[in-house]
Amino acid sequence: MLDLLIRGGEVVTPQGVGKWDVAIQGERIAAISLPDARAEAARVIDATGKLVVPGGIEPHTHLAHFVSMHPEDDLFTLGPEEDTRGMVFGGTTTHIDFCFVRPGTDISHAIETRAARWKGKSYADYSFHVALQGQLPIKLFDQIPEAIRAGFPSFKVFTAEVLPPHPKRHPYRLDFGRIQLAMEKVAAHDGIMAVHAEDHDIVQFMYEKFREEKRTEGWLLSEVHNKLSELLSFRRTIQLATHTGAAVYFVHTSAKEGVEAVAEARARGLPIYAETLHHYACFTAEDYKAPRGFCYHTYPSLKYPEDQAALWNGLVRDGVSTTATDEYPTSLELKLRGKDLENVTGGNLGAEARMGIIFSEGVMKRRMSLQRFADVTSTNAARILGFHPRKGVIAPGSDADLVLIDPAIMKTLSRDDFHVSDYSPWEGWQVHGWPVSTVLRGKVVVENGRLLGSTSDGQLIPRKISPEVLRRPAC
Ligand SMILES: [Zn+2]
Numbered sequence: 001m002l003d004l005l006i007r008g009g010e011v012v013t014p015q016g017v018g019k020w021d022v023a024i025q026g027e028r029i030a031a032i033s034l035p036d037a038r039a040e041a042a043r044v045i046d047a048t049g050k051l052v053v054p055g056g057i058e059p060h061t062h063l064a065h066f067v068s069m070h071p072e073d074d075l076f077t078l079g080p081e082e083d084t085r086g087m088v089f090g091g092t093t094t095h096i097d098f099c100f101v102r103p104g105t106d107i108s109h110a111i112e113t114r115a116a117r118w119k120g121k122s123y124a125d126y127s128f129h130v131a132l133q134g135q136l137p138i139k140l141f142d143q144i145p146e147a148i149r150a151g152f153p154s155f156k157v158f159t160a161e162v163l164p165p166h167p168k169r170h171p172y173r174l175d176f177g178r179i180q181l182a183m184e185k186v187a188a189h190d191g192i193m194a195v196h197a198e199d200h201d202i203v204q205f206m207y208e209k210f211r212e213e214k215r216t217e218g219w220l221l222s223e224v225h226n227k228l229s230e231l232l233s234f235r236r237t238i239q240l241a242t243h244t245g246a247a248v249y250f251v252h253t254s255a256k257e258g259v260e261a262v263a264e265a266r267a268r269g270l271p272i273y274a275e276t277l278h279h280y281a282c283f284t285a286e287d288y289k290a291p292r293g294f295c296y297h298t299y300p301s302l303k304y305p306e307d308q309a310a311l312w313n314g315l316v317r318d319g320v321s322t323t324a325t326d327e328y329p330t331s332l333e334l335k336l337r338g339k340d341l342e343n344v345t346g347g348n349l350g351a352e353a354r355m356g357i358i359f360s361e362g363v364m365k366r367r368m369s370l371q372r373f374a375d376v377t378s379t380n381a382a383r384i385l386g387f388h389p390r391k392g393v394i395a396p397g398s399d400a401d402l403v404l405i406d407p408a409i410m411k412t413l414s415r416d417d418f419h420v421s422d423y424s425p426w427e428g429w430q431v432h433g434w435p436v437s438t439v440l441r442g443k444v445v446v447e448n449g450r451l452l453g454s455t456s457d458g459q460l461i462p463r464k465i466s467p468e469v470l471r472r473p474a475c
Pocket of ligand 1: 326
């Protein structure tokens, strides 16, 4: 007999959308079949009137992370034990955080340290991007193939220092020589680069210029982390990728210029992918001036209506492959502590809202198809970053990671809808449709708004990227 049967829902699969039953045995999907009232299972969930979509994959979080905007205070963002509770409520069953490799450490040690921090502390499954930062010894790059073989095939680099230098801030930036070296290793061993692309010179010059002009207001962030910086850096990175043969995943694409650079590269057949954030798609630089405006800030910065239009066009049609949060969960007090250009707290709190917001804004408002919704919230991240076919699709043999969305829900989000911190930037937002139940590897972890999962549910999932994703734009 089956363990679990999800009956009567509108199921979103790579082959199409239809009224099917999803049969689950143990942690895996056993079958997707026409409704059959005689099928028996230990548990049956009636999904009539609901959509059944693949569990969300959040490809970009910074949990238990040093808060570098207030370097004197030694603060950290909330950990997986707090943030992933929100994820499962919001339909996200897997996330990717970072392990930071800085001079003085090596890759396997950085992975082990982060994995130990997460073990038994996550409601959702997880993995880590390997972040390469600072003046790393050239020899260290020889460890890249081993990390890929161990199930960690994505390597994050920053092309710019995001903030002005400070003695207590770790350098983030990797110089372009080292980025080239990383790309060569990654290209040869079926890995991918995850790039935070901004132009270092432009960003640092703008900080200096505003400092000299004694203009310190935080809302100027859009002029420091500006559109020209994104244009220059995306194109420079794509040139380097073309030269080395590396596939690139651009994190938090924020501007039309970034979307256009990615679209052009893809038209030339290059394996270049863009991620954006629901915050970038829904808020603009004007919102910085609202009383809680810095709630919406992450680096690079919020942009303008024409950028939002380009991001939505890329999400609904093609060119922007994934949605992420750049999750950086803190209390409201910490998020709003800095008001100046150099100390506004970056990062978002929105992994819990991501699936619901993209459903409401994309499917309900902008005619995004249900399959495209599954692509940009789950399937594409699974493919590009190596969870597929184990995760990211509702298919026989895949992990039974599923979310039930009730498309009839219409509400104004309030604090009670969220389960991580003492605020959400999405309070007051009107939504149409919202996740109600979540299944992680066959276990019902949230049922009609009730938490049934625990921090011992989440597992470290090894990743391997299909060569087809790394040779041409596959999704
Ligand atoms: Zn980030």
